Amino acid sequence: MAKEMMIIGKRHPKLDGAERVSGQAIYASDVYLPGMLFGKILRSPHPHAKVVRIDAEKARALPGVLAVLTPGDIAAFSWDKCPGRGHHDMPILTDTARYVGDNIAAVAAVDEDRAQEALDLIKVEYQTLPFVLDPEEALKPSAPKVHPKGNLLGGKPVLLNRGNIEKGFQEADLIFESRYDTPMLQHVTAEPRVCVARWDRGRLTVWDSLQYTFGTQAGLAYIFKIPMSKVRVICDFMGGGFGDKIQPERYSVLASILSMKTGHPVRMELSREENFLSTHHRYPSISYLKYGARKDGTLTAIQARVIGDMGGYCHLDGAMNVIETMKAVYRCPNLKAEGYTLYTNKPEGGAMRCVGHPQGQFAQEVHMDIMAEKLGLDPVMFRLKNHARLEDGDQDRKTPFSSNGMEECIRKGAEAFGWTQKRQKPGASPGPVKKGFGMAIHSCRHGAMTVPSAGMVKINSDGTVNVLVGTADIGGNQKSTMAMIASEELGIPMDAISVTAADTEVTLDTGSSAGSKQTITGGTAIKLAAADAKKQLFEIAARELKTGKENLEARGGTIYPLGSDKGISIASVMRKAPAAITGRGTGSLPKGVVTYCFAAHFVEVDVDTLTGKVRLVKLVAAHDLGRTINLLGAENQVEGGAIQGMGMGLTEAMIFDKDSGICVNPNLVDYKLFTMKDTPEILSLFIETMDPVGPFGAKGLGEPPYSVPAPAIANAISNALGVRFNELPINIRPILEGRSKGSKA
């Protein structure tokens, strides 16, 4: 057993919480500079069109308009092969619109009114083209081509084979096939996409709401052919990311160009509607699953054909990210998967919390639930029988997991929920309001160690500490996590620690705050940096205490010889130091293991068969997070992630008009987010597997809570009604339609 922790695992309020609750925190959207101009982007009203001609003369001549950019004006700036960006198919400004909202031109003016007037004065002549919204239509040879190379990325599906799928089906007593659909979702970060760019004497400074400032720094340096040392990107506070803000984006590039052209700082803030149209989104998916199992419940074959609909542009292999869950969650010797990642004339699909996995797990967990029912098995026992074990790990590369708490998640979650007592036959609940119980599990490669992983810890002459970390605090309590890790390692209390995060000028790159990875990636860097600083500190302290440096320990800001309660304060040690101490840490990838996060959720619902309304009663969420760093923050992550996942299950979807290609609900009135009143009681259970890779045994936690509720809710509603639902969201309409097909109990 590890030694007792002073701060790790405790409930600690946010290090920067006072700034957040007092309205003093400065987000990118709060940066207003003297002389600042306001930028706006002209967007395509057509889902697919060629720009024949742009007449911007009237806009250019409008007083108060300082710059107008059309595709021709910025032809010199290319971001082909730009670092930090996943895709290479998107122009900064385009002369072919690929979705409603695509970026055609940009302006900068003295205020927003004038910028809007300028946009209205730009006359664009479009040649409209046939468009395609349905991904299966897009696969047909006759479909309009969104990009010249065709709609299927790479021209052919990505294939994956493990074992012998035919043999797997021959061994099966039950073979079950079905199709599952998930819609396009928006992150709806509270803070919109927003930046202020200032080009000043050859230096570019950008305040931006970003999960990865270093990615945007590298991207801007690349595009403008200026050294990275001359580009500073700052994100001290940000209003939510959820995967939306992971890479350099067009608005930041355009604001920078406009600042270079005008000599003024330029602010570019997307409206809420623009956030719905022209950022990226959780991409829609279609999964055709065919699984085989023996009578005893052993899975023998997993076959998946998955379509990832990436809209007009693509920055990741959408289909394969969905397929990852089918590869990883269950142990199965025979697997065949085909991934079709393709273009349509919809807004861009891309990363959103647990990229691809919520789509995949909705499909897989509903599929598994139906199979359990067909086999006459308890869904819990069916999962316990088949989940991937510690030694399974990456089943294609034959690499074991570094830790695996899945079994404990399922068992402890089921026990806390009272699964055995509550379990009922589908549709067995009497009366018009029917109770239903459902569960689902999830595991994913998110929350693992990545590189770069570098950090600095500075001990000042007064014994206080600055933690300098590249990790952006996106609301996941990252600053506190880093401070707690440094505090534990150094034996210095939390109130002596300050954290500077994600400022590219003074911190080191630890990758993006995405993929649940910063607790382990940034945390490892800071733990190593703190250990390095402590080593230097102990060398000085050893001289003062006239003992060996290996005989020292630090507690509460004081250094003691081991076993002694007479020590000297770190502040007084630092007075003897020739200079402030800088500790540096660089983490590296582990060898021979893969780190995964594991989760099991159990949910109780009341379904009103007269109104079609679903009330969530209770959720039990069990998560293997390696080790809890901050119990308060961990609960908050699980609760918040799960509630977002409930929205995916019940209310959220971007809806497109088939005739015009326009998204008809790009606002919070018509795109339904959960409120406090929709939220059920949530019980979080933390399974501590003490992962050997992570700092103090910790793994990630940010994303997995999102991926499990939607299928668990779908299974619970099915349990209530005796009808299956294969498409999200399961809102009033499908429930009322499905009710008539259901059991009459």
Next chain:
Amino acid sequence: MDEQEKRPKEDKEHLKKPLDFSRRTFLKGMGTTAIATSITLAPLSLPPIAEAGPPPAVREAWIQLNVNGKTRRLKVRSHWMLLDVLRKELGLTGTKKFCDRGSCGACTVLMDGKAVYACSLLAVEADNRKILTIEGLLKGGKLHPIQEAFLEHDGVQCGFCTPGQIMSVKALLDKTPRPTREEIMEGLSGNVCRCSAYPKILQSAMAAAQRG
């Protein structure tokens, strides 16, 4: 007069210390005209305000606001919302713009003691009214008990909706000092938290109610 001068002169006085400090930091090294480099075109100064007057059919009016106990007289355009005036003209950026359509509550302020969405209220409608924003809850740099409760119970994730949540709790507790759990949920149902910290926000509000 240029854009810079349009800001009220007292702008900096009311800014609380951390914000003030940040502003000064921003100002340092910030030339009013950037030096041209190979990439920039010639630097331009802002055009006279006459050239950047209000758009057609928009009028200007003088209004008087009492914001956080201070009286402000300022010229606004007829279509400006209270939210934009608070943020851009008065520098009170604690009040946030999230949905910008009266459906998320991030811009909640109190007007004559009542919670309102500042994004959906014309600035001219606030003429001669008393406005309380999140900045007005701090007393001598000390957090208000509701803010303390949110800090202690972690009723915050990214914090962007938090000022609005706290102002809604303030409006509720002013009217109903001992609310039930259901009354709190009703009182906060107009405030969206996309991070969905709702369980912790509820705990924070209940703790604030107990503190009285």
